[in-house]
Amino acid sequence: MIFFSDARDVVSDIPPNTTLTIDLELVSLMHVVDVSGDLMVLKKIMKKGEEGSSRPEDGLSVWIKSTGKLEDGTIFDRFGFDVDGGFQFILGEEQVITGLDIAAATMAKGEVSLLTIKPQYGYGENEFRGNLATVPSHSTLIFEIEMIDFIKGKEPWTMNLQERLQAIEALKECGNSLFKTQKYERALKKYTKALYYMDEKPIEDAEARKMSTLKVSCLLNSAACNLKLNDFRVAINYCTSVLEIEFHNAKALYRRAQAFIETSDLDLAATDIRRLIETDPQNREAILLQKKLKQLEAEKNKKDSKFCANMFAETKKYTNQEPKKMEDGISNMKITSHNPPQFEEHTASSVEAMVVSPTSLQSGADNV
Numbered sequence: 001m002i003f004f005s006d007a008r009d010v011v012s013d014i015p016p017n018t019t020l021t022i023d024l025e026l027v028s029l030m031h032v033v034d035v036s037g038d039l040m041v042l043k044k045i046m047k048k049g050e051e052g053s054s055r056p057e058d059g060l061s062v063w064i065k066s067t068g069k070l071e072d073g074t075i076f077d078r079f080g081f082d083v084d085g086g087f088q089f090i091l092g093e094e095q096v097i098t099g100l101d102i103a104a105a106t107m108a109k110g111e112v113s114l115l116t117i118k119p120q121y122g123y124g125e126n127e128f129r130g131n132l133a134t135v136p137s138h139s140t141l142i143f144e145i146e147m148i149d150f151i152k153g154k155e156p157w158t159m160n161l162q163e164r165l166q167a168i169e170a171l172k173e174c175g176n177s178l179f180k181t182q183k184y185e186r187a188l189k190k191y192t193k194a195l196y197y198m199d200e201k202p203i204e205d206a207e208a209r210k211m212s213t214l215k216v217s218c219l220l221n222s223a224a225c226n227l228k229l230n231d232f233r234v235a236i237n238y239c240t241s242v243l244e245i246e247f248h249n250a251k252a253l254y255r256r257a258q259a260f261i262e263t264s265d266l267d268l269a270a271t272d273i274r275r276l277i278e279t280d281p282q283n284r285e286a287i288l289l290q291k292k293l294k295q296l297e298a299e300k301n302k303k304d305s306k307f308c309a310n311m312f313a314e315t316k317k318y319t320n321q322e323p324k325k326m327e328d329g330i331s332n333m334k335i336t337s338h339n340p341p342q343f344e345e346h347t348a349s350s351v352e353a354m355v356v357s358p359t360s361l362q363s364g365a366d367n368v
Contacts, residue, residue, distance in 0.1 A: 030114075035106055040118040041099040049108025049147060056150040058092030058189065062104055063148040068130065071140050076130035086148040092189075093174050097122050100143060107147040115143040156197045161207055168194045168214050175221060188225040191218045216242055216249065223255045232259040248279045250286075257289060261296065269293055 014020070035041040056062050064087055065080035080087035089095040091105055099117030107113060119125075119138045128135040135141070156164060175190030195218050198211060223238035239256035242249050253276040260269035270293060276286045 033106070035103045035115075036099070036121060040121050041103055042116045043103055043106065044114040044116075045111065046114055046144075047110070047112035049111030053108035053110070055108065056091050056105055057152075058105070059153050059193070060091050060150050061088055061153065062091050062150040063088050064104060064145055065148060066100070066143050066145040069142040069144075070133075070135065071142065074133050076128075076133040076135050078132065080146075080148070086146075090153075091150070092186075093170070094177055097141075098183075099141070100145070103143075103145070104147065107145070109147055109149060112144070112146045115141075115145060117141040117143065159197075164197050165207065165210065165214070168197050168211075168218075171197070172214065172218055172221070175218075179221065179225065182228075184225045184228045188222060188229070191222045191225065194218045195222070212245065216245055220249075220251050220255070223252070223259075227255060227258060227262075230262075232262045235259040236263075248275070250276055250280060250283065253279075254283075254286060254289065257293075261289075261293060266293060266297055266300065270297075 030044040030046065033043040033045070035043045063080070063085050066078070066087065067075060068077040069075050091101065094101070096104075097117070099115065099121030102121075103113070103115050103117075118140055122139065122141045123135055123137070125137050127137050154163070156167075159167065171190045171194040175187040175194070178184075178187035178190060195215065198215050198218075219238050219242045223235045223242070226232070226235035226238065236256055236259045239252040239259070242252035243256075246252070253272045257269045257272035257276070260266070260272065273286055273290045273293060276283060277290065280286065
């Protein structure tokens with residue numbers, strides 16, 4: 001991509017329909033990276049980062065300096081310039097807009113990049129009041145961002161129990177926020193990471209109940225994400241894990257029944273719905289799901305009956321055609337009721353010639 005100096009100040013009093021001659025100087029060529037994968041967040045590296053530098057991962061603290069502009073050049077925000085070390089946030093925790101979050105995850109230490117962020121990854125339909133100007137709704141944003149530093153967070157096995165519980169609750173809440181905004185894949189990552197934190201150390205008895213409650217909640221939320229993403233087999237596995245902890249968990253039975261319906265395992269869905277209604281006969285959602293299941297079963301039975309009827313009709317048609325074919329074959333046969341004269345004259349000698357001795361039959365067998 002080619003960039004030009006801003007020439008708005010030197011262009012004036014040019015009559016309309018004027019043919020222009022312009023001298024251009026190529027200053028630089030910049031590689032454009034499609035950070036989001038859908039052309040909604042584009043990154044142009046203006047200054048490369050440290051050679052061999054890794055990239056930050058979700059959960060790491062990063063420090064940046066950034067200037068945010070509108071497409072017309074209006075600066076609406078600047079952050080990280082008035083504090084030592086830059087502006088700090090935790091990557092992947094929705095502490096900044098999505099476009100800035102995912103772009104920062106691709107940057108090396110010392111890298112300076114220019115980001116173009118479409119509204120879907122910015123402030124969307126909302127108006128945002130920045131420190132320096134207001135961002136109208138549906139605005140495309142331009143950020144110049146410098147990655148100052150990032151530090152890897154504590155691993156679960158280095159945390160005490162209280163730290164782990166705090167981290168799990170934070171991940172769960174972040175996942176819930178993402179789920180509410182229909183960002184199911186990102187929400188699922190938060191719940192998965194929260195479950196990972198649960199498996200690192202044995203749980204003290206005093207906190208076992210709290211940890212178990214958090215685990216069930218994250219498993220159920222993971223199942224909900226997979227239902228939204230049409231990963232029904234995975235959703236079934238998450239629900240089954242919940243039912244191994246809480247045998248009559250209503251949400252697990254309901255969501256697993258939903259998944260079984262989608263995988264056409266109607267008998268298994270019926271079993272879960274029956275268990276759910278036995279536990280809570282007034283569960284309105286379960287009753288509605290049962291009606292849906294009965295309708296699907298009726299449609300399936302109708303299709304099966306139609307298929308069997310068609311098969312029976314084809315078999316009957318084939319069976320009825322066979323006698324007619326046999327009759328036609330017999331009527332086409334020509335039977336001769338008398339011997340030719342030559343055969344009558346030589347019948348005796350022909351019969352004698354047909355007598356085969358046992359010796360000749362045995363010798364013939366040797367040649368087979």
